[in-house]
Amino acid sequence: MTEVITAVYEITAEDPLSRATDVAVEQSHELPTELAPQNAIELSLGLVRSIEQRAGRSALATVDYPVDLAGGELGQLLVLLLGNVSLQDGVRLVDVEIPASLLAALPGPRLGVAGVRELVGEPRHALLATALKPVGMSSEQIAQLAYEIAAGGLHIVKEDQGLANQPWAPFVDRVPRIVEAVRRANTETGGRSVYLPVVNGPAAGFDDQVRFARAQGADGVMVLPGVAGFGSLARAAELFPGGMILSHPSFLGGFTASATHGIAPDVLFGTLLRLAGADASIFPGWGGRFSLTREQCLAIGDAARRPLAGLAPILPAPGGGMSIERAPELLDAFGPDTVFLIGAGLQRGGDPRRAAERLVAATR
Amino acid sequence: MTEVITAVYEITAEDPLSRATDVAVEQSHELPTELAPQNAIELSLGLVRSIEQRAGRSALATVDYPVDLAGGELGQLLVLLLGNVSLQDGVRLVDVEIPASLLAALPGPRLGVAGVRELVGEPRHALLATALKPVGMSSEQIAQLAYEIAAGGLHIVKEDQGLANQPWAPFVDRVPRIVEAVRRANTETGGRSVYLPVVNGPAAGFDDQVRFARAQGADGVMVLPGVAGFGSLARAAELFPGGMILSHPSFLGGFTASATHGIAPDVLFGTLLRLAGADASIFPGWGGRFSLTREQCLAIGDAARRPLAGLAPILPAPGGGMSIERAPELLDAFGPDTVFLIGAGLQRGGDPRRAAERLVAATR
Incomplete structure (x- = not known):
């Protein structure tokens, strides 16, 4: 066997080999x-390289697949790593090692940590983001909230994944208003908050929405690979040169909600979505x-940022739980190359701008 | 609340309400x-309509969502039904009811049972399909296998999801050869076997592959919504008028491999993929x-075919296990409006054509 893709599976079975x-x-x-046929046996068969028995825990199986099985494509790499066996309990993908030749053919992040820092004008400190919600607000209400939060100095103002093309704030009505609101805030404060609309339209509509967001002056988009597909991140990046691509985990949870099947969170949210083209996950x-546990979350951070051939490191983006009180703990755990998402916390107290200012100060 | 989307969740928790x-x-x-804000509370908040406690089993919670939350789009419907809570254990989507107004806006199947029967020229009997494999064979080897199986009278010759754009049989080399092989078999036997290549290229490449498959004379395509996204089925249908769209479950298993989270198989493989545009699932x-259990499989069949506003019924396509010995049992259980997939069984014995002929005879 020449070059191989190596997958490590946790196997819960009586006879792991x-x-x-x-x-x-x-x-x-x-x-x-x-x-x-003999030629296929020689060229394209996966082989178990080793089994590691672990007392009181599931065994680890290391499997080598000839690199050509992925055909140089991310979609087929996913099929190869876990396609059919995703349907089975007792098999969990916990690590993957990919030769540089294949990594070079995959999309990978375009901006990565450095590019996003450049975009938001924040060379050093942790990055802060919030989601515009709840769905049901008018475009004016959402734009007003975006203005307050940008004026408060938060780096990234993104839409909630619950926003789509609902009658209360349709995409083409909402996006230009929020662009304008965030610009106005930036002009007033001298800041550089960025705005990322969520893009989740049907196939052709997806492309149109990304193009529209770019034309209107948004700074990138948020994409839902669990719904729109793992190719959607690279597709958005292709249609939005220089834009930030933020991945949201909606509908991906089937892979991580159980300990005996699916994919370890660091492999999914760190490695695979980085390969797929997310700048932040x-x-x-x-x-x-x-x-997810603390350990799992920190492993995602490592997978997002660890050296990986020529791929740029990306930003892990833990959602939920950030607050002024928890800022020291979370900053210490994740380090500054992280996007911290703050949700309801900013809206509590009725003054999102002031809340944003205080949180920015607390994370410096 | 006016029109609602109703979701039923199985809740595994101490306090289900x-x-x-x-x-x-x-x-x-x-x-x-x-x-x-008050307007959002009135317009867009989901409400628990009822909780049903069940002795010795998880409780059932029925939740109503205002229909406008889906924004008339399949992708957002998925986000709404299970987006974020897919990440949590203890919540499983087990039923869904969608108003006719929203169903009319979703893609839905274009051919359905009747259209596929017309395409393959089989008005009555159960439909039989096989997958061309293993990956690693040359285009010539794959085409020869396709010829044998089509000559043996199997209705649908589809590619294995393991085939992509590997060097041994690249897409553009393989597809025309298989089209030719299946045509030749049809000419010789007077049959109407159809050929479905698998399409799993990156975003723009996906479209190109569907167009190429159509231009070369394939009869439709197989699509992997777990990798390419739930919009990929409708996208393929749009680019391939009259073509059959077959959905493959690769990388979708995170949703069905556990009993305490994810999505019940009949909802995922029956209802949701039918809404997404599969003609067969x-x-x-x-x-x-x-x-999956027998009961789960038969529930998928019911969901695929039950009356649902104006949507065409689609073909459930159970994979694995079909054989001459099991044909009476499986035909009796699923009924004729089913695509039965036969894998290795046809290749055992070294004469796929004869094996196909015998299986076709056994299912008449």
């Missing part, structure tokens, strides 16, 4: 090997309304 | 209600290598 062998065959040939932070 | 209320708020406002049949 037998199960791992099934996985390697399922994910490559999907056919009993005695039926495969939102995930549920610990201490919020969701269920 | 409290948890269900959290879900209703999370999936609509994503903001504590005391912070929401592949899922792991019972008795194969995967883990």
Whole structure:
């Protein structure tokens, strides 16, 4: 076997080697090997390299796949790593190692940490972001909220993934108003807050929305790969040169809500979405309304930023739980190359601008 | 509240009402209600309509969402039904009811059962399909296998989801050869087998592949919504008028591999993919290598075909387990409006054509 993609699976089964062998065959040939032609056996069959038994825990199986199985494409890499076996309990993708030749062919982030810092004019400190919500507000109400928060100095004002094309604030009505509001705030304060609308339209509509957002003067877009597909991040980047691409985890949770199947959160929210083209990747932070652990969250941060061939590091974006009180703990844990999402906290007290100012101050 | 989308969740929690209320708020406002403006509370807040406690089982919570929250779009409907709470364990989407006004705005199937039967020239009997595999074969080898199987009378010859753009059989090299092989078989036998290549290229490449497949004379395409996004089915249908759109479950399994989160298989593989535009929806049949139960599989069949406003019924496509021995049992369980997938079974014995002929005869 020449160059390989290496996948590590946590296997919960009585006979982990037998199960791992099934996985390697399922994910490559999907056919009993005695039926495969000799050339396919030599070229394209996955092989179990090792099994590590662990006392009181599931075994770890390391499987090598010939790199050509991915065909140089992200979509097929995902099919290869977990496509069919995603349907099975007892198999969890916990690590992946990809040769530089394949990494070079995948989209990867365009801005990464440095590009986003440049865009928001913040070379050093942690980045702060909020979501415009709730859905149901008029475009004027949303724009007013965006103005307050940008005036308060938050770096990134993004739309909530609940906003789409609802009658209360349709995309083409809302986006220009928010662009104007954030600009006005920046002009008044001398700041450089950026605005990211959410893009989740149907296939052709998706492209139109990204183009519209760019033409109107937004600074990038937020994309939902769990709904729009893993290619949607790179597609948005292609249509929005220089724009920031923020990934939102909506509808991706099937992969991370259980410990015995799916994908380890650092592999999904860190590595795979980085390869797919996210500049920042939102995930549920610990201490919020969701269920990842501190350890899992910090592993996402490592995966997002660790050296990986020539790929730019990206920003982990823990959602939920940031507050003035928790700022020292979270800054200490994640470090400054992080986007901290603040939700309801800014709206409590009725003065989002003042709340934003205080939070910015607390994270310096 | 006027028209509503109704979602039923299975809630595994100590206080199901409290948890269900959290879900209703999370999936609509994503903001504590005391912070929401009055107009949003009136227009766009999800409400728990009822909780049904069940002895020894998880409770059922019925939640009503104002229909406008979906903004008339499939992608946003998915965000609404399970977007954020997909990340949480203890919440499982088990039923959904959608007003006719929204159904009319969603893609839905173009061919459905009747259109596919017309395409393959099979008005009555169960439909049989196979996957061309393993990956690693040359285009010539794959085309030869396609020829044998089409000559044997199988209705649908589709590519395995493992085939992409690998060097051994690149898409543009492989597709025309297989089109030719299946045509030749049809000419010789007077049959009407159809050929569906798999389309999984990156965003712009996806469109190009669908157009290429159509231009070369394929009969439709197989699409992987778990990778390419839920909009990819309708996108393919738009680019391939009259073509059959077959959905493959690769990378969708996070939603169905656990009993305490995600989406019930009939809702995902039946209802939601039907709304998204699949003419046939592949899922792991019972008795194969995967883990859905007989009851879950038959529920998928019901969801795929039950009357639903003006939407055409679609074909459930259980994968794995079909054989001459099991044909009577499976035909009896699913009925004829079904696509039965046969994998390795056809290749065992070394004469795929004869195996196909025998299987076709056994299902008449």
